[in-house]
Amino acid sequence: MIGAKVRLRAAPKPGVALAVPLLAGAVPAPWAALAAGFGAEAGEERDCATPEGRVLLLGAGQPRHATDWEALGAAAVRAAGPAKRLALLARSLPAEAAVALATGAALAAWHPERQTMRRLDLVVDQPLALAPAWARAEAAVQGALFTRELTALPGNVLHPGAFAARLEALAEHGIRVDVLGEKRLRRLGAGALLAVGAGAAHAPRLAVLRWRGQFAVPPVAFIGKGITFDTGGISIKPAEGMERMTSDMAGAAACAGALLAMALRNSPAPAVAVLAIAENTTGATSYRPGDVLHTMAGRTVEVVDTDAEGRLVLADALHYAVSQHQPQAMLDLATLTGAIVTALGSHRAGIFTNNPALQAQAAAAGDQVGEALWPMPIGARHRADLDSDIADLKQCCAGPLLPDAAHAAAFLREFAGETPWAHLDIAGVRLDEKGLPTGFGARLLDRLVELYFEHPDRH
Amino acid sequence: MPEIAFVKPAMPKHGALVLPIAEDGEPAGLHAALDKASGGALSRALEAASFKGRKGQSATLWAPVEGISRVVAIGLGKSAELTAEGAEAAGGACYGLVAKEREAMVAAEGLAAPVAAGFALGLLLKSYRFDRYRTTEKEDDKPKLEKVAVATDAATACKNAWAPLRAIADGVFIARDLVSEPPNVLHPVEMAERCKPLEKLGLTIEILGPKEMRKLGFGALLGVSQGSAVEPRMVVMQWLGASGGTAATKKKPAQKPVAFIGKGVTFDTGGISIKPAGGMEDMKWDMAGAGTVIGLMAALAGRKAKVDAVGLVGLVENMPSGTAQRPGDVVKTASGQTVEVINTDAEGRLVLCDVMHYAQQRFDPRFMVDLATLTGAIIIALGHEHAGMFSNDDTLAQQLSAAGKPVGEAVWRMPLGEAYDKQLKSEIADMKNVGGRPGGSITAAQFIQRFVDKGRPWAHLDIAGVAWSSKDLPTAPKGATAFGVRLLDRLVADHYEG
Numbered sequence: 040m041i042g043a044k045v046r047l048r049a050a051p052k053p054g055v056a057l058a059v060p061l062l063a064g065a066v067p068a069p070w071a072a073l074a075a076g077f078g079a080e081a082g083e084e085r086d087c088a089t090p091e092g093r094v095l096l097l098g099a100g101q102p103r104h105a106t107d108w109e110a111l112g113a114a115a116v117r118a119a120g121p122a123k124r125l126a127l128l129a130r131s132l133p134a135e136a137a138v139a140l141a142t143g144a145a146l147a148a149w150h151p152e153r154q155t156m157r158r159l160d161l162v163v164d165q166p167l168a169l170a171p172a173w174a175r176a177e178a179a180v181q182g183a184l185f186t187r188e189l190t191a192l193p194g195n196v197l198h199p200g201a202f203a204a205r206l207e208a209l210a211e212h213g214i215r216v217d218v219l220g221e222k223r224l225r226r227l228g229a230g231a232l233l234a235v236g237a238g239a240a241h242a243p244r245l246a247v248l249r250w251r252g253q254f255a256v257p258p259v260a261f262i263g264k265g266i267t268f269d270t271g272g273i274s275i276k277p278a279e280g281m282e283r284m285t286s287d288m289a290g291a292a293a294c295a296g297a298l299l300a301m302a303l304r305n306s307p308a309p310a311v312a313v314l315a316i317a318e319n320t321t322g323a324t325s326y327r328p329g330d331v332l333h334t335m336a337g338r339t340v341e342v343v344d345t346d347a348e349g350r351l352v353l354a355d356a357l358h359y360a361v362s363q364h365q366p367q368a369m370l371d372l373a374t375l376t377g378a379i380v381t382a383l384g385s386h387r388a389g390i391f392t393n394n395p396a397l398q399a400q401a402a403a404a405g406d407q408v409g410e411a412l413w414p415m416p417i418g419a420r421h422r423a424d425l426d427s428d429i430a431d432l433k434q435c436c437a438g439p440l441l442p443d444a445a446h447a448a449a450f451l452r453e454f455a456g457e458t459p460w461a462h463l464d465i466a467g468v469r470l471d472e473k474g475l476p477t478g479f480g481a482r483l484l485d486r487l488v489e490l491y492f493e494h495p496d497r498h
Numbered sequence: 499m500p501e502i503a504f505v506k507p508a509m510p511k512h513g514a515l516v517l518p519i520a521e522d523g524e525p526a527g528l529h530a531a532l533d534k535a536s537g538g539a540l541s542r543a544l545e546a547a548s549f550k551g552r553k554g555q556s557a558t559l560w561a562p563v564e565g566i567s568r569v570v571a572i573g574l575g576k577s578a579e580l581t582a583e584g585a586e587a588a589g590g591a592c593y594g595l596v597a598k599e600r601e602a603m604v605a606a607e608g609l610a611a612p613v614a615a616g617f618a619l620g621l622l623l624k625s626y627r628f629d630r631y632r633t634t635e636k637e638d639d640k641p642k643l644e645k646v647a648v649a650t651d652a653a654t655a656c657k658n659a660w661a662p663l664r665a666i667a668d669g670v671f672i673a674r675d676l677v678s679e680p681p682n683v684l685h686p687v688e689m690a691e692r693c694k695p696l697e698k699l700g701l702t703i704e705i706l707g708p709k710e711m712r713k714l715g716f717g718a719l720l721g722v723s724q725g726s727a728v729e730p731r732m733v734v735m736q737w738l739g740a741s742g743g744t745a746a747t748k749k750k751p752a753q754k755p756v757a758f759i760g761k762g763v764t765f766d767t768g769g770i771s772i773k774p775a776g777g778m779e780d781m782k783w784d785m786a787g788a789g790t791v792i793g794l795m796a797a798l799a800g801r802k803a804k805v806d807a808v809g810l811v812g813l814v815e816n817m818p819s820g821t822a823q824r825p826g827d828v829v830k831t832a833s834g835q836t837v838e839v840i841n842t843d844a845e846g847r848l849v850l851c852d853v854m855h856y857a858q859q860r861f862d863p864r865f866m867v868d869l870a871t872l873t874g875a876i877i878i879a880l881g882h883e884h885a886g887m888f889s890n891d892d893t894l895a896q897q898l899s900a901a902g903k904p905v906g907e908a909v910w911r912m913p914l915g916e917a918y919d920k921q922l923k924s925e926i927a928d929m930k931n932v933g934g935r936p937g938g939s940i941t942a943a944q945f946i947q948r949f950v951d952k953g954r955p956w957a958h959l960d961i962a963g964v965a966w967s968s969k970d971l972p973t974a975p976k977g978a979t980a981f982g983v984r985l986l987d988r989l990v991a992d993h994y995e996g
Contacts, residue, residue: 378878381875381935381937382878382879382880382912382937383879384918384921384936384940384941385936386913386918386937387913416880416884416910420881420883439777440874440877440878441878441881442878442879442880443878444878444879445880445881467936
C-alpha cells in the first residue's frame with residue numbers, strides 16, 4: 040500500500056480534523072453557524088477550531104464532474120496542512136462523488152519524501168455499500184502512486200536493473216513478469232533498444248508484464264518508454280535542467296501502474312505491458328549520430344540525434360508487442376519530445392493515432408480522470424521528412440523549428456503495423472508545477488480498459 | 499499569367515496538347531484522333547513510358563505530328579475518385595511540362611465541368627512567378643505560356659464554373675505578390691497604397707494613419723511601430739455584396755458583416771528583442787496574414803460574392819532603434835486593457851488586438867477570423883501541412899475545417915483553456931504579451947481572445963508554418979502560398995452567402 044490509508048467510516052472519529060465540503064447556496068443546518076458568511080464558492084476555505092475539534096469548511100461551488108470532487112478532495116488535504124489524519128465528510132453525497140473526493144485526497148496526500156498524511160477517513164452513511172466502488176477506485180489510485188514512486192526515483196537508484204527488479208515485485212499481485220536481458224534481446228534482434236543502452240554501465244532490458252484477466256481475447260497492450268536517465272548521449276543535452284531527466288521513464292512507469300491497477304481490481308480484460316528500459320548516456324560504447332541500426336522489425340534506421348532515443352527503444356517494444364502478443368489495441372506512453380511541450384504546454388498530453396476510434400476512447404477516458412489529451416496530426420509530409428539516403432528511415436530531422444513530436448509519431452506508426460495504435464506524448468504533463476511526478480497515464484489507461492475493454496461481448 | 503479559354507474540341511495547329519488521362523479511361527476525342535493521326539505513335543509512347551494514368555504520373559511525347567510540338571499526358575488516377583482538388587493537382591503538375599510553349603490545349607472532353615475548371619485553376623495557380631527583380635534572366639529561361647485553351651463539349655458549364663475561380667486566382671496572386679515583395683519596397687505606407695486599386699472591384703477602402711490611431715487609442719499597435727522610420731497604417735476594406743452598393747451609397751445593411759483581420763508586419767526584426775541573423779530574411783513575409791486578407795477581399799469582390807464582408811489589416815514595421823519599444827514597457831490597448839511587453843518580438847498580437855477591437859466596435863461582425871504568422875511554436879507543433887486553428891465557437895471551427903480540405907488549405911484545431919490563459923499573468927499590467935515556451939501558440943491565442951467580445955464567434959489562424967513554402971506545392975511554386983485566401987473564400991461560399 041502506497042500513500043495514505045483510506046478507511047470508510049460511518050461517523051467521524053472525535054478529535055480528528057474534519058473536512059466538510061459545502062455546495063454553493065445549500066449549507067446544511069449543522070454547519071450554519073460555522074458557515075455564516077461563507078459563500079461555498081469553489082476555492083473558498085475556512086479553517087475553524089470548535090470544541091469537537093478542527094473543522095475545515097470547503098467551498099464546492101456547483102460540482103459537475105467527478106474531477107471537480109477530486110479537486111475538492113485535494114483541496115481538503117492541502118488545507119489540512121501537516122495533519123497526520125483527516126476525515127472527509129461525504130454523507131448524503133452520491134457514491135461517485137464520495138469516491139472521487141477520497142480519490143482526490145489520496146492522490147494529493149502523496150509526497151515522495153515528506154508525506155505527513157497517514158490516514159484518510161471517508162465518512163459516509165453506509166460504508167459497506169460503498170466499499171466495492173471504493174476498492175475499484177483505490178486500485179487506480181495505487182496504480183498512479185506506484186507510477187509516481189518510480190518516476191520520483193533518481194537515476195542512480197533507479198537504473199535499468201533496479202527498475203526491472205521493482206517490476207518483478209509486481210508478481211505478488213498476480214502479474215506475470217518476464218524481463219528480457221541483453222542476450223535474449225540480441226537473439227530477438229532488438230538493435231535499436233540495445234544501441235540506446237549501449238553506452239551505460241547497466242544493460243538495457245525489455246520488461247514484459249502480463250495480466251491474464253478472464254476473457255479469451257487478444258490483450259490490450261501498453262508500451263512504455265523507460266529511459267531511467269537521459270543525458271542525450273553523444274548528442275548531449277545542455278546541463279541546465281538535465282536533472283529532470285530522471286523522469287524520462289514516466290511512460291513505462293505509467294504502463295506498469297495501469298497494469299497494477301487492473302490487477303488490484305481484478306479486471307476481466309487481458310492486458311500486456313511491454314516496457315523498453317535503458318539508460319541513455321555518453322561513453323566509449325555509446326551509439327553515434329550517423330549509425331544505422333537494425334530494429335527488431337527488420338527495418339533499418341539512420342540515427343540523426345542520439346537524444347531522440349525514445350522512439351528507437353519504442354520501435355523495438357512496439358514490434359515485440361505486435362509480433363508476440365497480437366494485441367487488439369496498443370497504446371504507447373512516452374516522455375518523448377520537447378516539441379509537444381512547445382505545442383501543448385503542461386496542461387494536455389498529445390495523442391497521435393492510426394485509429395480515430397481508439398483516439399476518441401482514450402480522450403474520453405482521460406477526461407474522466409482529469410488527464411486531458413489533445414489530438415495531433417501525422418501528415419504525409421511528416422513521414423516524408425523521415426526518408427533516409429542510407430537506411431529505410433531516419434529517426435528524426437535536424438534543424439530549428441521542426442515538428443519533432445509529429446515526426447516521432449510518424450516514425451512510431453511505421454512499427455505499429457495494422458494494429459490499432461495510439462501514441463501519447465506525455466513530456467509536458469509528467470511533472471506538476473512543483474516538479475513532482477503526476478503519474479499521468481496510469482489512471483487513464485486503467486479507465487480506458489474499464490470503459491471499453493470489459494464489455495461482456497468481448498468474452 | 500496565362501490566359502485561360504474554354505473552346506470546342508479541334509486539333510491544335512501548334513503548341514502543346516495536354517491529355518489528362520484516367521487510369522480506367524479509354525482514348526476518345528482528341529486523344530484518339532491524335533493517336534490515329536500519328537499512326538499509333540502516341541499509344542506506343544505511353545506504353546514505352548509505362549504511363550498508366552496514375553496520380554502523379556506524366557509522360558511527354560515530342561512532335562508526334564506536324565504542328566504539335568509536344569504532347570503531355572497527365573495521370574488523373576481512378577475516374578470515380580477524381581475530385582476538383584485532384585484535378586487541381588494534375589493541372590499544377592502539368593504547368594511545368596508546358597511552360598516553355600506559348601500555347602497549350604487541354605483535351606478535357608471527358609471531364610465534368612468542375613473537374614475541367616479545377617484542372618485549369620491548378621495550372622494557373624502553379625504558373626505564379628515573382629520575377630520583377632530579375633533583370634538578367636535569359637529569354638530562353640523564362641516561361642512562355644500565354645494561352646491555355648481547354649477543349650470541352652460543355653463550354654458554357656465550364657465558363658460558369660471558371661468565372662469565380664478566375665477571381666479567386668486573382669486574389670491569390672495579389673496576396674502572393676504582396677508576400678513576395680521585399681521589405682524595403684513593401685513597407686506599411688506602400689502596402690496600404692497597394693490596396694487602393696482594389697476600389698475598382700467595388701471595394702470601399704479607407705486608410706488610417708498614426709493620427710487617427712492615436713485618437714482611437716491604438717497604444718499597442720503604435721508601440722510596435724514606434725521604432726520604425728515608416729508610419730503605420732490600418733486599412734479598412736468593405737465589400738457589400740449582400741446589401742448592395744458601396745459603403746457610401748448603401749442604405750441599410752441586410753445583415754451583420756463577416757470580418758477578417760490580418761497581421762501585417764512588413765518586416766519583423768524582433769525589435770529590441772532582436773532575432774538571430776540566420777533566417778531573418780524570411781521575416782519579410784510576416785505580413786502574410788494581412789496579404790491574405792487583402793487577396794481574400796479582392797477575391798470576394800471579384801466574384802461578386804453575396805456577402806457583406808469587412809477586411810482590416812494592421813500594417814507596421816518592427817525595428818530596433820532609439821525610439822523603439824522596450825521589454826518592460828506597459829502599453830494601453832484600444833480596449834483599455836494594459837499589456838506588459840516582455841518580448842518585443844511577440845508583436846503580432848499587439849497589432850491584432852487593437853485592430854480586432856476596432857473591427858468589433860465599428861462593425862459588430864457575425865464572426866471574426868484573424869490570420870497571422872504569429873508563432874514559431876505552431877511550426878514545432880504542426881509543421882507545414884496545417885495551419886493552427888483556435889476558436890471559441892465549435893460551429894465556426896467545424897466550418898473552417900471542412901472548408902480547408904477541398905482547397906488544399908487544411909487547418910488543425912488547437913486547444914484553448916483557462917490554465918493556458920493564466921500563463922499571461924503580469925505583476926504590473928492586465929497581462930504580459932508572452933506566456934513562456936510551453937504552449938507558446940496557445941498562449942498567443944489566449945492573448946488575442948482577451949480582445950474578443952464575449953459571445954462573438956471567433957477563430958484565429960496561426961499561419962506561420964504555411965504562409966511560405968520552401969518546397970513546390972501541388973498548386974504553388976515555392977515561396978508565398980497565399981494560404982487562407984481560398985479557405986476563407988470557401989468558408990463564405992459554403993455558409994455565408996445568400
